[in-house]
Amino acid sequence: MALALRLLLAFLVIGSCIAADNIDLWPMPQSVSHGTQKLYIKKDITMSMVGSTYSDEKSILKDAFQRMVDLITLNHVVDGINPSSSVLTCVNIVVHTPEDELSFGADESYNLTVPTTGDPLYAQIEAQTVFGALQALQTQISLPGIAYWLEPAFPPFTHIKCQQCGRPLTCRYRMRHYLPVKIIKGVIDAMAYSKLNVLHWHIVDEQSFPIEIPSYPKLWNGSYSYSERYTMSDAIDIVRYAEKRGVNVLAEIDVPGHARSWGVGYPSLWPSESCREPLDVSKNFTFEVIDGILSDFSKIFKFKFVHLGGDEVNTSCWTTTPHIEGWLKNNHMNVSDAYRDFVLRSQKIAISHGYDIINWEETFNSFGDKLDPKTVVHNWLGEDVAPKVVAAGHRCIVSNQDKWYLDHLDASWEGFYMNEPLKGINDTKQQQLVIGGEVCMWGEEIDASDIQQTIWPRAAAAAEAEFTSNLVIYGSMKFVCHSQILICHAKECMVALPSV
Numbered sequence: 001m002a003l004a005l006r007l008l009l010a011f012l013v014i015g016s017c018i019a020a021d022n023i024d025l026w027p028m029p030q031s032v033s034h035g036t037q038k039l040y041i042k043k044d045i046t047m048s049m050v051g052s053t054y055s056d057e058k059s060i061l062k063d064a065f066q067r068m069v070d071l072i073t074l075n076h077v078v079d080g081i082n083p084s085s086s087v088l089t090c091v092n093i094v095v096h097t098p099e100d101e102l103s104f105g106a107d108e109s110y111n112l113t114v115p116t117t118g119d120p121l122y123a124q125i126e127a128q129t130v131f132g133a134l135q136a137l138q139t140q141i142s143l144p145g146i147a148y149w150l151e152p153a154f155p156p157f158t159h160i161k162c163q164q165c166g167r168p169l170t171c172r173y174r175m176r177h178y179l180p181v182k183i184i185k186g187v188i189d190a191m192a193y194s195k196l197n198v199l200h201w202h203i204v205d206e207q208s209f210p211i212e213i214p215s216y217p218k219l220w221n222g223s224y225s226y227s228e229r230y231t232m233s234d235a236i237d238i239v240r241y242a243e244k245r246g247v248n249v250l251a252e253i254d255v256p257g258h259a260r261s262w263g264v265g266y267p268s269l270w271p272s273e274s275c276r277e278p279l280d281v282s283k284n285f286t287f288e289v290i291d292g293i294l295s296d297f298s299k300i301f302k303f304k305f306v307h308l309g310g311d312e313v314n315t316s317c318w319t320t321t322p323h324i325e326g327w328l329k330n331n332h333m334n335v336s337d338a339y340r341d342f343v344l345r346s347q348k349i350a351i352s353h354g355y356d357i358i359n360w361e362e363t364f365n366s367f368g369d370k371l372d373p374k375t376v377v378h379n380w381l382g383e384d385v386a387p388k389v390v391a392a393g394h395r396c397i398v399s400n401q402d403k404w405y406l407d408h409l410d411a412s413w414e415g416f417y418m419n420e421p422l423k424g425i426n427d428t429k430q431q432q433l434v435i436g437g438e439v440c441m442w443g444e445e446i447d448a449s450d451i452q453q454t455i456w457p458r459a460a461a462a463a464e465a466e467f468t469s470n471l472v473i474y475g476s477m478k479f480v481c482h483s484q485i486l487i488c489h490a491k492e493c494m495v496a497l498p499s500v
């Protein structure tokens with residue numbers, strides 16, 4: 001019977017004008033080579049794992065393979081078989097290690113080869129870990145309708161991804177919209193196509209506290225509405241969904257600034273009824289709540305890092321609220337000292353829950369020499385802080401807003417492509433401290449209706465620049481899309497818009 005799924009004709013037309021060494025794949029792997037023969041894909045192509053030491057108990061590969069097949073059949077013409085052509089009947093995946101936990105720095109390298117001959121003719125994917133094999137499968141589905149399975153059209157074909165290329169990416173600001181779980185999953189799908197591997201989820205912000213915290217259930221009162229909330233099981237669902245696509249989830253609670261919503265359920269977290277942020281530094285209760293949140297987080301967000309924010313802290317409420325002013329006096333502190341102590345105390349709490357910490361660069365700029373050695377400093381203001389951070393021996397994530405903020409609609413894709421996170425860092429050891437780059441989508445002016453078209457394709461330009469670069473070989477996160485997933489009521493947005 002042998003119905004073969006024919007590669008989209010358009011590909012072959014493109015193919016006919018591609019010279020042999022010009023293959024349109026996105027993101028481009030480190031090395032690609034191919035022949036000129038056409039290859040058809042069998043409609044009921046199968047997957048095997050002959051030679052693997054990995055058993056796929058969580059069905060990571062089986063599901064990824066099915067997604068790939070579904071996408072191919074969704075968008076490709078099924079044609080009668082051409083008896084004179086080769087037909088790809090199977091993809092054999094060889095994974096060399098049994099582990100299936102997605103950890104920081106997991107080896108995501110893979111080799112993909114498609115030979116010209118064989119009976120049956122099968123493609124072979126070889127990888128150290130299941131997550132490398134997953135990347136290979138996801139290469140096939142990158143940019144559906146444009147690039148996938150283009151390569152096997154010209155066997156013999158080999159495709160080698162560098163050992164651990166690339167670094168991570170983020171996003172953030174004032175007034176944020178709620179994004180339904182389904183939309184977040186759509187962003188994760190697109191991240192997987194572009195090989196972005198960390199989703200930085202800035203869950204909580206000054207306007208809204210959308211996530212359920214069982215330890216302090218009234219925090220949820222700070223959400224915009226009952227329908228604009230995430231339950232613990234929503235969060236677990238998102239983390240599992242992401243993991244199955246090779247994407248880690250980095251959760252952020254931003255303290256002590258940007259935390260006004262916390263006090264809706266627990267007003268004593270506010271300095272006063274009329275002065276509502278930053279969080280009250282003088283009360284132990286504030287730190288008990290942070291401890292409760294991070295304790296609940298640690299049951300769900302298993303990534304090595306948690307993000308503690310620390311940016312844009314306006315301490316004027318601390319000096320204008322009598323009980324805090326008195327506390328500062330008694331403790332011989334000014335507001336800068338109090339900000340520092342707040343951040344350091346929060347860091348200790350996060351570390352006690354097993355996390356390494358990420359803080360925005362203001363913490364480094366204000367008291368860099370006091371930060372815990374486990375701190376990763378997250379740049380956003382400009383491009384000159386990363387060299388200082390790594391020279392001080394700290395790790396760094398680069399997100400300079402002039403180039404890598406997706407909510408800056410005038411930031412061009414060329415700028416996303418050309419941005420160099422290692423600018424000004426010549427020392428190889430220091431370069432290795434730059435553990436990631438992050439593109440940021442802040443939620444002020446987007447919602448579920450336009451988040452995807454605002455993130456893409458510019459985020460994919462940054463992703464490819466990191467993924468393909470031979471220069472970049474860090475044992476680290478690759479790209480994060482920090483989709484700031486927060487809540488905003490239509491009414492409040494309109495009020496707040498002019499100030500953004």
Ligand SMILES: *[C@@H]1O[C@H](CO)[C@@H](O)[C@H](O)[C@H]1NC(C)=O
Nearest residue numbers: 109110111126127128132160
């Ligand atoms: C891929 O192939 C290269 C060259 O043959 C080899 O050095 C490398 O170990 C292979 N990588 C994997 C993950 O199999």
Ligand SMILES: *[C@@H]1O[C@H](CO)[C@@H](O)[C@H](O)[C@H]1NC(C)=O
Nearest residue numbers: 217218220221264265266267
């Ligand atoms: C918080 O919400 C609960 C119901 O979910 C309600 O009973 C309670 O009164 C609220 N508390 C505050 C301080 O708004």
Ligand SMILES: *[C@@H]1O[C@H](CO)[C@@H](O)[C@H](O)[C@H]1NC(C)=O
Nearest residue numbers: 282283284285286287288345
């Ligand atoms: C608050 O916490 C600090 C540090 O753990 C402790 O020294 C202090 O006694 C506590 N204060 C109160 C009122 O519990």
Ligand SMILES: *[C@@H]1O[C@H](CO)[C@@H](O)[C@H](O)[C@H]1NC(C)=O
Nearest residue numbers: 274275276277314315316317
């Ligand atoms: C800091 O907060 C105070 C009180 O909320 C406000 O009046 C002031 O404008 C803020 N300063 C800045 C620089 O935003």
Ligand SMILES: *[C@@H]1O[C@H](CO)[C@@H](O)[C@H](O)[C@H]1NC(C)=O
Nearest residue numbers: 315332333334335336337338
């Ligand atoms: C706060 O006090 C420290 C010394 O403890 C000093 O270095 C710093 O300049 C002071 N900051 C402000 C804003 O007064």
Ligand SMILES: *[C@@H]1O[C@H](CO)[C@@H](O)[C@H](O)[C@H]1NC(C)=O
Nearest residue numbers: 387391422423424425426427
């Ligand atoms: C880093 O290298 C570049 C290019 O070689 C050079 O222009 C620059 O001065 C160097 N920077 C430092 C800090 O050494």
